[in-house]
Amino acid sequence: MVRGIRGAVTVEQNNSAEMVQATERLIAEMIEKNNIDPETVCSAFISATDDLDAMFPARALRELKGWEYVPVMCMQELAINGGLEKCIRIMMHVNTDKAQKDIQHVYLDGAVVLRPDLQQSTK
Template structure:
């Protein structure tokens, strides 16, 4: 079955190291929460708000063991007025045998405000 797993986080500033580190933290939590292996992942789309351009967040996935061949693409979010700033969003398309309601979506830091109903984890370092 094909399922989508959502996730989002924020960074404090437009810094390449922070963008990559926070993206890696988010993706690792998505992997762990949903017990994923790279072969289950069809693709990963990552978006950033207009105020983030210091690094491609997709670079974070290349540091995760076994993920070198997973197709990844970065893009810009629609610049909606008053939307959450400095935000990185993830849409992971996976092949898993679990019901839709059992998919665990992960929202960290200030991104918890986007979907508090799906937020399983609050990052204490935000």
């Protein structure tokens, strides 16, 4: 069955190097915590807030060996007054036998405020 695995991370500055590094770190932790093989991934949606326009965050996923054929779509996050700034979010759709309660969503850095009820990461 298909399950959604969520992740989010914030960056300090709108620059390619920091965005790639943060996105790579987020993806790596999502993979590790959920034992994800790219062959089981149906697709991934990656959004960034409107204050991040230095690069497409999907580039970080594309650079991972074995992930070249995973369908990925980048989009802009809704601009909501008071919303979290400089945030990259990922929704990965994965074929898995895990129950919803066993999926480990990952929120790093300033993004921990998004879903403290699901928080399992200490970063």
